[in-house]
Amino acid sequence: MLGAVERPQAWPSFLHQVGVIELGKDRIEGSRLLVVASQANRGATFIAQSVTKQGLMRSYVQNGNPPWLFEFFVNESSNL
Template structure:
């Protein structure tokens, strides 16, 4: 998984070197362009554990809209600040 992320970041940075990913690169660029000041970073999984936790709760528990509709919970804030 980590290789895939680094590969996709490489494809975004140098699309001519990754022609098979042109469609995915364009989709990433379009999404990134919609968020002013956004940038792509590679961070250690430990530094990004809150995002991993949310993604797992969506995929494993089916909580598709709970964080967006209800806002973040106090426990989530505590989890992210640990």
């Protein structure tokens, strides 16, 4: 999807999705999209894997982040 956002003319099948992403991004002042290696953003990678592999699609939204996840991000940010 990031390729489609960066070069929508090369991905005409995804124009609708690109529009939705751009609209959401425009609503958050100062937001931007960055491509980073998964090692540089292990927290997001972990969340994505827990959603796709363990089916935890609604748990983070319904219940908020678990305490260990906050600690995970704190430790990750100290390694930057």
